[in-house]
Amino acid sequence: MKKIISILSTVILLTSCAEKSESVQANTAVEADAKKPNILLLVADDTAFGDIGAYGSEVHTPNMNEIANAGIRFTNFHVSPVCSVTRSMLFTGNDNIEVGLGSFDYSVYPATRGKKGYEGYLTKDAVTISELLNDDGYEVYKSGKWHLGGEESGGKGPLEWGFTKEFGILSGGSNHWNDLAMTPNFKDPNGLNVKRKENWTLNGEPYDRPEGVYSGEIYTNQMLEFIKEGAKNDKPWFAYMAFTTAHFPIQAPKGLIMKYYPKYLELGYAGLKKSRYESLKAQGLISHEATEAPFNNLTKKWQDLSQENKEKQAKIMATYAAMIEDQDNRIGQILDYLRESGQLDNTLVVYMTDNGPEGLEPTNPKTGNPEFAKWIENQFDSSFEAIGTANSQNVIGTSWANSATGGLQWWKWFVGEGGIRVPLMIVPPGAFNTDYVRAGEKSNVAVYVKDVPMTILEYANVKHPMTEYKDKKVIPPTGISMKPFLDGQFDVVRTDKDWWAFELFGNGYVMQGEFKAMKVRTGMFGDGQWHLYNVVSDPSESHPLEHKNPEKLKAMIALYESYIAKNNILAVDADWSAFKGASQ
Template sequence: MRILVAAIVAFFLVDGEAAPQADPAPARPNFVVMIIDDAAFMDLGAYGGEARTPNIDALAARGALFTRYYSSPLCSPSRAMLLTGMDNHLTGVSTIPEVLPREHEGQPGYTMRLEPGVATLAERLKPLGYRTLMTGKWHLGSGEGDLPKAHGFDRSFALDASGADNWEDKSYMPYYADAPWYEDDVPASLPDDFYSSEFIVDQMMTYMDEGDAEAPFFAYLAFMAVHIPVQAPPEFTANYAGVYDAGWDATRAARWERAKERGYVPADAALAPMPANFRPWDSLPAEEQKLYAARMQVNAGMLEAMDHHVGRLIEHLKSTGRYDNTVFVVTSDNGPEPSRGDTDPRLKFWMDLNGYHLDLEGMGEKGSWAFIGPEWAMAAASPHDKFKFLGSEGGIRVPFIMSGAGLGEGGRVDARAFVTDVAPTLLALAGGGPEPDGAKPMTGRSLVPLLRGETDAVYGPDDAIVIEVSGNAAVIKGDYKLTRNQLPHGDARWRLYDLSKDPGETTDLSASFPEIYDDLSTEYAAYSKRVGVLEVPEGYNSLDEVTRHSLVRQQERYRPYLIGGGIALFAIIAGVVLLWRRRKQKA
């Protein structure tokens, strides 16, 4: 017995003092993932854009700013990949429901919801003790069991739509009857003083302050800036008076020059020409120039307003002692939005019925439906070509910033990275964990070795990054890229580019390098078979599909009224006929 006691004492005491204890396990970092909607590669100040984004710029200065990060060309597939680490076709959200062709409806990978076996980052982090929080745009399924709570989020205030008004609780396009907001998967209303960026941050700070203050958290903020309708408080818009008065041609050239100065593109790289059907700025009447310059001012103001509220979130984390142990991610789901709101009389009629205007007076404020259109989208995407919807660099090459606990400070990363890499990177920083029961494996790669300077790249010269959304596709391998863009802004032809010399995608090398063309084509064929790509039908046009889906939705929505109106009209006509016959008989 004495020997046992002595052994116990010896275990806890050394020379009469407590034995040194092992260092406590390092605290798991908090994660704040912020996704901007439709931001171009150079929109943020840290990348050389006109918008004032000092808070995001500060995050970039103390972390890593990526110059070759790729997303998908549309919002839902990008968000599905970011949250799961899996290719979009494997998640069930291959594209967005608004552009889904009839032939693909309900097919595996095209159900427009996260399918069984698809685990989100929230579901993977919860077993590690994380509180999981989400505010903003969801757009990953609308049926029972499709909203955030069903996919691992403890608290959420989510918009289940591609967008909505930023000032009011209402729809922004005929496809939707209203703005479907949910809190913890239950229909919810917005406050009277709602502005999207402010509300998304306020709600997240409320959720952060609930529950166990010692538990790490995963916070996913999906901003509505700068999705249409482009709207911003006038005090932010006013900061850009005159900035865009020279027009889209001048702005595009200026961003191209800044890109060369910063080394994003070679000094002798060509700028892609404007499409022939796009309007030269000088061809617009003076009044129309004022309208379009004002719209771009609102766009920059909306980015600044978002950054202002990001700053409030950062200050809140500092004041509560959680900032130093937080990892931040800032990115965009795809490139800039080219859609216009002033060319379709049906859309104009819908706007009139729903309290929207396109006027200069009050641009960007409540009731305004502002947009930037295809020419400004081309300018915003500079030094790259094209924009959202397409597999061109302007559609898929977007800003990506990571900074915070455990990461290096103040570096620029020129290595390739992909949206599926975000989830495995954050999971690795959290210490990893077992696969959830029945979960399909991630397809992305951890960027941790790259962020910590342990390697120069996680994708070698023989590794291909492949992207496909609604027929718009890209295969990026080493310096080369094979890409295809569908109607209405492309022609569905494959083209080959050398991105190291021609990031503007101006010179098709398909005929000059047939062996490289064939190699990347083989990569695409293997990828397509592996993930279950369904090719779009001949003549597919995303704009036509949006119109078709909107008309179908409206017919379904108003069918009871149309039927009721038809019955009432028939009754009136029958009554008139009956009355006429009676009078005729009396005569």
């Protein structure tokens, strides 16, 4: 009898332990589900729709490809045609004109100076996601470029916008190897005869940037330091990794450059554009109905170049490709650390670029800047051997920028698809290590940069205050969260009735579903007329639809005009050139 009682006691004890164990496991699972996700926002600079491997490029980008295969690749994602304007929407979910970026700091239409909405830096008229995440207990990190204010032109730096730690530059770019600025001081009478230094900061204090360390390396290492230090606090984090690759000056690690040189020397401008167009089409990244973009008369023909110039141009493009490969290597560093430290599974990963490739060409009489060209000639080495080094100051120019976009037209500064359609890849928390139902999907649903911050907030379970923040009135955001789409609940992000409009330099467009109505001034090489396109079936904008569907165009113009009226957007003279108005 005693033996039976003993056995029964043991069984009861084991059962109780098992139940407790199951209870602990259940509670742990609930806690894990409730834990706030980390957020890794990776933003590339001046990188084309066709520039990375996951979007049909010949450039070696295995880590970006891993992101694409684990999550969703968006093929109909739009931003603004210039850096800071995109970033203002990325951090607020608002239209750029609502938060001070109706004007681009490197080129300002004179009549807009001092006008509301045209400050040229992020204003306090809205609240940023960095502030809201900070309020919710997140560590908030930024490494790389800022380009939203804090310089002489006004505005505030990252620490004034909710970031707990920051590193890098306030401006739009810099030399990739040292502390030199990427442009001269145009206001200094002697500015074209000297090189000037960029201001670097670490947590708001001046930082002595070492020479010879590449930008991708220095930015990534500092971001990893922030994340590692923050792990001690056991808080979720938001990491804004703002690369300056592949922004000019075109410079890259020597060992990565020459591997691409023979291919670009063989293909030339038209050959690369055709190759990328065919790759995008074959991989389903643009429609099977898409036609090749017509020749752009601002670009050059490869056969018209001398052999010496062909070799220089091929090396410049090879350096640009190397910049993108280096960025991929740095992303790999971050992903590897997160995987090894057990944080990747609870991290939302977003990769995007801020606009299309830079077509600035200082010596080009139509899209150049003679003062900038003179400074480059005076201060840098333009030889073949120097390309990619700290003492070079090259740009890819209009012809390579046009080629990089593959099946699209135009490039940075322009509202054609090549300037505003860019890569976006999102991996929800847990998707790297689970059977995510949408893993590897390529989607042509319409998405706008304003939708990214709203998605981040919803994954973080942070509610936007909409009209009032800390006893101050703010303009509510109009972005739409992509989370229901990413979670498989909806088939679209924006319905056919949802729309957005955009204006910069007097050029504008409005998007609704697959349709885009666009008008470009004569001063920016347009005809000043409205045109209608279906940019899903016709991404090269080669087949205007305004004569077939005049009522649709009329309705979309009315939407655009309501946007202009609501935001008091100023008209721009038809013949004004944003390039002639460009300055530091």
